[in-house]
Amino acid sequence: MYRRMYHSWPVGCQLSDRDFGRVCRGVTESHSLAQLNLNLGVVSTINRTKHLADALKTNRSIQTLFLHGSPLLDAGLVTLNTALSTHPLLVSLDLGDCMLGDEALRLICGMLPPDGAKSGLRELTLSANPSITTKGWARLAIAVAHSSQLRVLNLDYNPLGDQIAGMLAVAVASSRTLEVLDLEGTGLTNQSAQVFLDMVENYPTCLRVLVLAENAINPELQQQISDLLSEGEEDDDKESEARCSAGIPTREKTTWVPHSNSHPQRVLLTSGLGESLLAETEM
Known part of the structure; x- marks a missing residue:
């Protein structure tokens, strides 16, 4: 089963406003910082959000940004929106449990531009944001259906229910790139599972992983879906092998490795709380 790994601050550690300012200055000045981890409430005030936004507007290297567990609220996303939506390399964004x-x-959907438009996010995490309504999720489903870049979508631990899951199934069927959808603990029933089963059984899809754990779904249904998705992946591999054997150029694989660094010369050394809050190196 697909599982994300979160890299977080050590338990009990806190970042002072002074040190947070130093982090932001480091982000501003960096030319090789690929991943920035501010999980577990580090961006705890609107002033910190503003400092981070200013830093991201200048930075040109970050690809992955973790803000999981920061009490941003809608106002925080409004503050960050311009910096996030215009960043030239940002492809992975974790906004789980950000209230x-x-x-x-609505602003996040703007980071999933339609097919043929500018590049957008490849991985998006929106876990545990229960204040989002059916209207909001419907807007996201439409954006996912037309996004030309999104590979991974994590919506676990949101009270979605079968109605929203049905919308997402349509979005998955329409998407030409989405490979991983995490719906763990989202209040689904066998009704949703049957919809997804029908989709993967009868229609071509890029989906390779569908997480349905901790829902009121028959394990046999979950296994059927998993088996069909695995068969689809095997068929793709066989097709690629056949094309190679025949001397036919293979299609580019679209697999997106979550939280990976696509530029190997850029390496982030984990931020600490000592004198060197930001350490980075170039390979």
């Missing part, structure tokens, strides 16, 4: 609502989700 977001429909207005924030």
